[in-house]
Amino acid sequence: MARKAPRHAEAERNDHALLEAAKKVLAVDGAHASVATIAARAGVGIASLYRRYRSKDELFQHLCALSLDQWIRAAERGLQHDDPWEGLAHYIDACIEFSGGALGPLAGTIAVTDEMAAKFTRSEELMRDLVARAHAAGVLRPDATAMDISLLIEQLGKSPLIEQLDRQDRTDLIDAARNARKRTIAIALDGLRPGHPQLSGTAPSPALLAERWEHAPRGSTRLPERS
Amino acid sequence: MARKAPRHAEAERNDHALLEAAKKVLAVDGAHASVATIAARAGVGIASLYRRYRSKDELFQHLCALSLDQWIRAAERGLQHDDPWEGLAHYIDACIEFSGGALGPLAGTIAVTDEMAAKFTRSEELMRDLVARAHAAGVLRPDATAMDISLLIEQLGKSPLIEQLDRQDRTDLIDAARNARKRTIAIALDGLRPGHPQLSGTAPSPALLAERWEHAPRGSTRLPERS
């Protein structure tokens, strides 16, 4: 069996801290976030980052894959809800909450792995179900498509005000800002209920978003097995 | 009298192109946009930028002041509308359209001049009127405050999808993306109409946003007279 893991526990903790830190820093600094900032925020040395990920891009790819997992889980939990509207609303809330607008800036800057593309497809299917169920129950305005809702999530996930306050360490105000955004989200959700005038223009094609995850410029990079 | 302006016309055209380019680049690249990128996008040399503005910050300050003017004009035009709801809706639409999410990332990175602070105060007053009028006419949900609407505008102004497409020069898709965002905006506007359940939480304090423009770290920098 032998000496395999003298500080295995610490390594795993650091791995988690790194991913959490990367998400926060990405949300605040945008796509040009530096590895030094991420490592510092995680409270680890830079070498610990490069011991797990061969490059900055690989870290971001891993982060994307994990976020896609969260989307999938959120959709599954939404479908378990008995009330179709509550299920959809909780899904939207959850997606806005955990993504924190971190993935938007990343789009187009990293190579898309096969794994990521597959997870996106799965997530899209689940969401289509979620929306179809709400439509069938008549609790969602008929002219709102899954794409409309995806875009709404992306729009609301990124909050310039919260990012500014975060950047300036105004910890006294971010609670108020988060509360304020909750109200904005609630307003948008109300706009999704039935009983509103027909939306103008044609519904956006799902390809608009899908293209982001399907476009795989180079042979997919595979992450090394871990754990 | 004498030889005063051999190429005055070209200079003025370039000035305008610079400001327009700065807004676009800021929206796409965020607050770390470089002067080289801005000058290139405007189709002028770097020196032409520094001949008009003593520094990068001064260019951004001027841009902010101009945007605040646009906000004010949009609010005034909204108030001229006979229909209180139409006036408010057009105001929101206009603000989202021309700001393009350029000012959000700028917040907190440049010094706030007295001029900017004054213009923000004026813009805030006009908007309060706009909202009060809509409230009085009963065409706006009573629990939505001016702050709620300001935040909504800021949220919807910045579109990660459009920015990504812009960055990648996918000119074939940005029209579709803009149309898609129009739908998102329409949904949010519907959520502002009366007849929805009470918003949870307390209304955000106006200070949340105002603080951004009132905070004047150093003595205000004045722009050199031009024209």
Place this chain on the structure above:
DNA sequence: TCCAAACGGATAAATTCGCTTCGTTTGAGG
């Protein structure tokens, strides 16, 4: 008590940025 595994931070190498300097082009007045 070992010693492999994991650690952190200094550091190398390359890039990027804000800004200046400089030689060239332009176009209205004479």
Place this chain on the structure above:
DNA sequence: CCTCAAACGAAGCGAATTTATCCGTTTGGA
């Protein structure tokens, strides 16, 4: 058709970042 000041574009400079590596130190199970 010259003249020449005003405006131009772009190469270049030093300072500051950024990615990634190297190496001496710490840790904790066998």
